[in-house]
């Protein structure tokens with residue numbers, strides 16, 4: 001079916017029967033809408049791209065020299081296209097009215113209220129976009145679901161649009177989920193593994209799929225563009241994130257076994273990944289996965305399965321997120337255990353707060369969970385991250401969800417812009433993000449200003465642990481135990 005549809009689309013493109021997309025609008029100028037549409041504008045100089053958002057602050061930043069998100073390569077793309085065929089504004093009505101094709105790229109967080117609280121995707125922003133489009137649209141519009149949504153969300157969008165259709169207005173709704181990862185967004189967008197386009201199985205549906213395919217054809221080879229049914233496209237996105245998260249939880253489960261048995265998780269991951277059926281990617285054991293999507297998309301999948309009475313399926317995917325919770329808690333407990341079972345009034349230098357390197361994003365960062373656990377135990381935290389803003393760290397750790405005692409926490413956290421200052425008089429260094437610069441530090445110099453015994457907990461497995469032990473650090477990492485640390489502990493660590 002797929003081959004048939006692709007052939008059909010290519011034929012209709014060549015026959016000159018297309019509507020020719022000249023104006024694209026994207027509602028939602030976030031981590032997905034911003035980079036995705038910047039790349040479309042960059043690769044398609046013949047298309048005008050308008051990125052709109054309800055947040056004035058966000059749009060102001062997109063129009064400034066300091067973009068609202070840090071993403072390698074993004075500044076250059078925006079600089080080249082902004083004002084030429086790429087525009088950022090709050091005028092949603094006008095952008096929607098002028099557009100031939102509208103991406104909906106707004107946030108779809110887990111619900112924080114009502115039925116499905118904490119698990120179901122909150123589609124209120126999507127619905128508001130559909131209603132806005134219905135209110136102001138003129139002529140024919142292709143509406144593209146770019147946000148990650150539950151299966152059959154496109155049906156709800158279509159219902160809202162058709163129930164409010166004015167004379168002379170028509171719509172086609174497509175699913176085109178995004179697979180970019182933060183920190184490598186531009187690279188992923190420029191050279192995607194695949195692009196999914198789901199559409200209705202009708203002549204109109206296929207014509208709309210053809211229009212979006214034409215946009216991607218500007219830079220993505222035909223064989224990477226997969227057309228499929230709307231529902232398959234929506235579910236493929238949730239399934240992809242679930243599979244990726246599952247790999248991380250699988251290797252993290254093995255890391256606990258390694259620590260208990262004396263095996264080394266890096267060696268196990270290497271050996272397992274050499275099997276070409278398994279592959280080596282996404283097998284890096286860590287303090288746990290973070291980011292705005294893995295957790296919410298997994299929980300959404302669990303919720304969908306439960307609603308469909310597929311309890312075993314729900315329980316299977318639930319375990320992936322339970323394992324992640326276990327890994328984060330296990331790491332925090334290990335820190336406390338090694339520090340003689342108490343961190344109260346001890347100073348810990350925390351390196352990294354973003355959920356992964358090369359981003360300033362902290363959403364669901366394991367750092368929030370580990371730090372919150374340590375703060376509950378009364379630790380003082382000196383936190384350094386090269387890209388996360390001070391206010392973000394403060395708000396993440398003092399928010400109602402992270403703690404019940406914001407005033408107490410405020411006194412316990414100190415944000416540093418220099419890692420060497422952050423370690424002064426600290427009892428331990430805790431690495432929570434895999435920033436490359438952490439590998440380049442002078443740990444001998446750091447050790448000299450720390451309390452002894454000095455501890456280092458590498459939650460990302462990025463440092464040379466043997467060298468650190470030789471320097472005199474009591475070193476702990478995920479999925480491996482160092483026997484020489486025992487000597488350190490018995491000698492008071494003063495080597």
Ligand SMILES: NC(=O)C1=CN([C@@H]2O[C@H](COP(=O)(O)OP(=O)(O)OC[C@H]3O[C@@H](n4cnc5c(N)ncnc54)[C@H](O)[C@@H]3O)[C@@H](O)[C@H]2O)C=CC1
Nearest residue numbers: 028029030031032053054055106107108125128147148178
């Ligand atoms: N962050 C990521 O790396 C990825 C995210 N996704 C998915 O893409 C979607 C968007 O995610 P992000 O870009 O991270 O979210 P985000 O929170 O960074 O951006 C969403 C933007 O939409 C705006 N918005 C919300 N409702 C609006 C409305 N009614 N009118 C105008 N603007 C509105 C918000 O002000 C915000 O700026 C989500 O469904 C997410 O699951 C998919 C792939 C990767």
Ligand SMILES: O=C(O)[C@H]1O[C@H](OP(=O)(O)OP(=O)(O)OC[C@H]2O[C@@H](n3ccc(=O)[nH]c3=O)[C@H](O)[C@@H]2O)[C@H](O)[C@@H](O)[C@@H]1O
Nearest residue numbers: 178179180181182248282283284286289290291293355356
């Ligand atoms: O839907 C989304 O939001 C996106 O979610 C992930 O992208 P992202 O969350 O940006 O980053 P990842 O590289 O997937 O990392 C997620 C988390 O897993 C952790 N991780 C990743 C890989 C690994 O081997 N080990 C590991 O602990 C990372 O440190 C990070 O905390 C997916 O990789 C993207 O394909 C998807 O589009």
